[in-house]
Amino acid sequence: MIVLGLAVRDIADEWPTALCLMVGIAAAAAPLIMLLAIRGGVVSQMRGELERFPSSRELVSTGQPVVEWQTVTALGRRPDVAFVAPRTRMLAASAIVERKGRRTAVDLVPSGPGDPLALGWVPGSVTLSDPAASALGVRRGDKVVLVVGRTRGDGTREAERLTLTVAGVLPGAQAGRQLALVGAGLVTATEVYREQADVGSMVEAARIADLSRTERRYAGVRIYARSVDDVAQVRSALVALGIETDSRIDEIRLVQRLDRSLSTVIAVIAAVAAAGLALSLAAAQWGWVERRRADLGYLRLIGLDSRDVMLLPVLMGTLVTVGGLAMAIGLGLIGQHIVNRLFAGLFGGMAQVSAMTGADIVLVSALALAASLIASVFGSLSAGRIGPAAALRGQ
Amino acid sequence: MSEEPVVYLEDVTIGVGAGVDRFELSATCFRLLPGECVAVIGPSGSGKSLFLEAIGLLRQPVSAGRFDLALSADGVFDAARAWRQADTAALARCRLQGIGFLLQTGGLLKSLTVEANIRLPAAIAGRPADSLSLLDALQLTAQRRLKPAALSGGQRQRAALLRALSAAPGLLLADEPTAALDPGNADRVMELLVDTVRRGALKAAIIATHDAERARRFGMSLVEIVAGSTAAGGRATVDSRAMLCAA
Numbered sequence: 001m002i003v004l005g006l007a008v009r010d011i012a013d014e015w016p017t018a019l020c021l022m023v024g025i026a027a028a029a030a031p032l033i034m035l036l037a038i039r040g041g042v043v044s045q046m047r048g049e050l051e052r053f054p055s056s057r058e059l060v061s062t063g064q065p066v067v068e069w070q071t072v073t074a075l076g077r078r079p080d081v082a083f084v085a086p087r088t089r090m091l092a093a094s095a096i097v098e099r100k101g102r103r104t105a106v107d108l109v110p111s112g113p114g115d116p117l118a119l120g121w122v123p124g125s126v127t128l129s130d131p132a133a134s135a136l137g138v139r140r141g142d143k144v145v146l147v148v149g150r151t152r153g154d155g156t157r158e159a160e161r162l163t164l165t166v167a168g169v170l171p172g173a174q175a176g177r178q179l180a181l182v183g184a185g186l187v188t189a190t191e192v193y194r195e196q197a198d199v200g201s202m203v204e205a206a207r208i209a210d211l212s213r214t215e216r217r218y219a220g221v222r223i224y225a226r227s228v229d230d231v232a233q234v235r236s237a238l239v240a241l242g243i244e245t246d247s248r249i250d251e252i253r254l255v256q257r258l259d260r261s262l263s264t265v266i267a268v269i270a271a272v273a274a275a276g277l278a279l280s281l282a283a284a285q286w287g288w289v290e291r292r293r294a295d296l297g298y299l300r301l302i303g304l305d306s307r308d309v310m311l312l313p314v315l316m317g318t319l320v321t322v323g324g325l326a327m328a329i330g331l332g333l334i335g336q337h338i339v340n341r342l343f344a345g346l347f348g349g350m351a352q353v354s355a356m357t358g359a360d361i362v363l364v365s366a367l368a369l370a371a372s373l374i375a376s377v378f379g380s381l382s383a384g385r386i387g388p389a390a391a392l393r394g395q
Numbered sequence: 396m397s398e399e400p401v402v403y404l405e406d407v408t409i410g411v412g413a414g415v416d417r418f419e420l421s422a423t424c425f426r427l428l429p430g431e432c433v434a435v436i437g438p439s440g441s442g443k444s445l446f447l448e449a450i451g452l453l454r455q456p457v458s459a460g461r462f463d464l465a466l467s468a469d470g471v472f473d474a475a476r477a478w479r480q481a482d483t484a485a486l487a488r489c490r491l492q493g494i495g496f497l498l499q500t501g502g503l504l505k506s507l508t509v510e511a512n513i514r515l516p517a518a519i520a521g522r523p524a525d526s527l528s529l530l531d532a533l534q535l536t537a538q539r540r541l542k543p544a545a546l547s548g549g550q551r552q553r554a555a556l557l558r559a560l561s562a563a564p565g566l567l568l569a570d571e572p573t574a575a576l577d578p579g580n581a582d583r584v585m586e587l588l589v590d591t592v593r594r595g596a597l598k599a600a601i602i603a604t605h606d607a608e609r610a611r612r613f614g615m616s617l618v619e620i621v622a623g624s625t626a627a628g629g630r631a632t633v634d635s636r637a638m639l640c641a642a
Contacts, residue, residue: 002518006506013506013542298502301453302516302562303491388490389453391502392444392570 003308006299007315017284018320024280025324025368026331028273033332033356033364035269038339039262041355046255050228054116056252057228059235059245061087061220069214071241072221078237080230085110085184086218088191095190096147097128097136097180103147104135107177109222110184116224117170118181125167129179133169142166146180148202150194160193160202162186185209188216228252270367278371281320285313285379289386296383297390306384313379321372325365332356399465401566401599402427402450406460407475409442409449419457420445422633425618427566432592432600434610435633437620443603446620446633447568450601452490466493466565466598491520495564495597497588499571501555503543509554510539516562526560526596533557533587549580556587560596567591567600573609581606585613 011018050056061067067086075084087093093108111118111127118127126144128136138144144166149159164182185206192212193205209216221243225234231252238245289296296309336354343353404425411418420442427433435443448454455478456462462475472489476482495516503512510527517524530536533553543551552572559567569588573581585602592600604610610617621632 002515006504009504009506009511294502295504298496298498298504301490301496303487303519387453389448391496391498392448392451392453 003304003311004315007312007319010312011316011319018323021281021284021320022324022327025277025321026327028277029325029328029364029368030331030335032266032270032273032367033328033360034335034339034354035262035266036360036363037332037336037354037356039259039266040357040360041340041353043255043259043262044355045351046258047228050248050252050255054224056248057082057116057225057231059221059223059225059231059238059247061223061238061243061245063244065220065243067218067221067241067243069216069218072218075221075223075237078234080226080233081223082116082226083112083114083224085112085115085222086188086216087220087222088187089219093187093190095180096149097126097132098145098147099136099138099142102136104132104178106132106180108187108190109179109181110187111181112184115181118167120167121181121183122167123183124164125182126164127168127170127181128166129170129177130172131176132178132180133166135178138166138169140166140168146182148190148193150197152197162202185213188213229256270364274367274371277321277368278375281317281372281375282378285317285376286382288316289313289379289382293386293390296386297388297392300386300388301391306386309386310380310384313383314373314376317372317376317379318369321368325368328364329361398428399471400426400428400463401431401465402601403461403463403465404450404459406458407449407462408457408459409445409454410457411445411454418442418445420449420620420633422446422449425633427599427601429598430592430595432589432602432613432615433618434607434615435601435603435618435620436605436607436610437622438605441620441622442633443605443620444570447570447601447603450566451494451496451568452486464489464493464566491562493565495559495562495567497552497556497559497567497569497572500575501543501551503551503555503558505543508540508542509535509546512543512554513557513561516558520562522562524561525563526557529557529560547580548576549583552576552580552584553587556584556591560591565598567597569600569602571604572602573604573606581609582613585609589613589615 069086072084072086075081087110095106095108096103097106106128111121113121115121121127126146128138133139136144142165143163146162146164147159148162149157151157170179188209189202189206192209193199193202196205196208199205199208223234223238225231231247231249235245235247235249296312299309300306333356336356339354340352346353402425404422407422409420435446437443445454449456452474459475459478462473462478464472464474466472466489474486474489477485477489503509504515507515513527514524530539533556535550535554535557538546538550538554543554546554567588572588573584576584588600588602591597602610602615607617618633
């Protein structure tokens with residue numbers, strides 16, 4: 001393409017000017033890329049830390065709220081809720097798990113399909129916390145026996161035994177206590193079995209628990225928001241229902257605020273940088289068109305149409321901007337290296353304070369190219385008004 | 396070669412400006428025959444460039460009785476009708492295919508080498524740059540890879556001539572091609588122009604110059620722009636029947 005060739009030759013011919021413009025563009029774009037990289041590094045790692053553990057999305061009811069079944073199902077239908085299960089009173093929710101002569105006491109945690117802690121849960125399965133699993137020496141797929149005991153009014157003790165399959169083991173970091181995640185219905189059945197002496201077996205207790213589940217009142221909920229960003233909303237919804245919760249909302253808010261503040265700073269700098277880039281390019285191109293009127297007229301004279309001549313400032317602006325962006329990316333990578341060395345070990349051993357991504361580069365490039373295109377409009381329109389006769393008159 | 400005029404103007408009036416600054420040039424009769432190299436002479440501001448602009452189809456005449464151009468084998472182009480019908484595409488096509496321009500200071504693009512400058516018009520027209528074969532004859536072979544800034548004034552103007560011939564035009568329009576040159580180089584360029592027409596590389600050439608003596612010395616026909624005046628502003632006439640012929 002002849003016009004592109006002319007644009008490249010012209011930049012090469014006036015390379016000191018082009019270089020100055022490129023350095024100017026790089027000076028505006030490099031800090032922007034670095035800030036984006038630092039926001040990406042700090043925020044995404046803090047967020048990643050939160051997202052890695054489902055417990056960040058967990059809301060645990062505190063106090064002794066009385067929760068109706070309808071409330072539980074209504075919560076379960078909310079789009080920002082990933083999982084909800086009714087809680088029984090804590091005392092009722094303990095049991096023994098046995099395997100091959102080894103036994104350990106566990107707290108029963110109501111679980112079910114969609115529980116982020118018990119992925120792969122099916123009826124008749126149990127997910128054990130790491131301490132519980134290692135006390136029993138079991139792995140995924142092993143069979144264990146759940147022993148639910150009760151003491152009758154006359155002091156005699158009796159127990160029911162259920163065989164469950166281990167669906168998974170929670171990593172130690174997620175639960176330090178001895179926990180067994182079983183179906184919410186089974187936890188309720190345990191409560192029924194212990195409270196109602198006339199219920200003969202766990203099978204009967206389960207039937208009663210199932211039949212009466214809609215009339216029962218629960219002692220709280222175990223609830224997971226769909227994402228970290230949904231926690232605040234779910235929390236408000238629970239407060240409106242009179243359920244106070246514990247969650248990692250403060251940590252989440254810190255990350256969100258940091259993200260928003262850095263984004264605002266970046267947006268302000270981006271706007272100033274884009275305006276500066278556009279103005280300096282526009283001025284440079286306007287001057288170029290004025291200086292080269294006779295040449296542009298000559299190009300019209302020998303057959304370039306006005307669209308081609310209008311394209312020249314646009315192509316030159318784009319080429320210079322691409323050059324400036326290449327410099328900016330180079331500077332950004334150097335800056336990233338320095339930042340990561342300077343801050344190594346700070347912020348709780350964060351792997352990288354600055355983490356440049358392709359998206360950062362695409363964003364800055366799109367902004368710079370858009371600014372350069374806008375800047376080219378003036379030079380382009382001015383060039384488009386030059387007719388072939390300017391070659392004869394322009395000297 | 397037919398004796399059909401390459402350029403045939405009758406009662407063509409070209410105007411520029413408005414009010415007291417209005418200037419009009421009338422070509423009552425101007426005929427340029429194949430093989431002719433005509434110098435349009437007159438002092439600065441007499442309308443020489445205006446005349447070239449009109450013949451180069453860069454400026455619309457105020458009125459045109461006859462404005463025929465026979466630049467290629469395609470026949471006669473009726474520019475008077477094309478202007479009347481505002482057929483800018485046909486005008487541009489005729490200009491691009493038939494007319495080469497040689498400017499006062501060469502007007503070479505400074506970012507391109509001599510060779511790239513010469514190739515450019517041909518490349519835009521989509522044909523080979525035949526005039527590159529003349530580099531040797533014009534003693535520019537050593538300079539072909541240099542940029543215009545590294546050339547002397549004479550070399551630059553010779554390169555500009557090759558560029559003007561690059562797309563193989565039928566008619567060359569040269570606007571004061573020797574004005575910026577020393578006498579030796581000026582002679583050289585004039586000689587080349589006349590020689591190019593004589594060898595048939597061009598059908599004809601029109602050179603606007605204020606240097607009547609040099610044009611005459613190289614055997615060109617002279618057409619003088621005769622200044623007149625009207626109440627409103629300047630007026631001039633060009634008439635090749637009043638041609639001052641030399642040799």
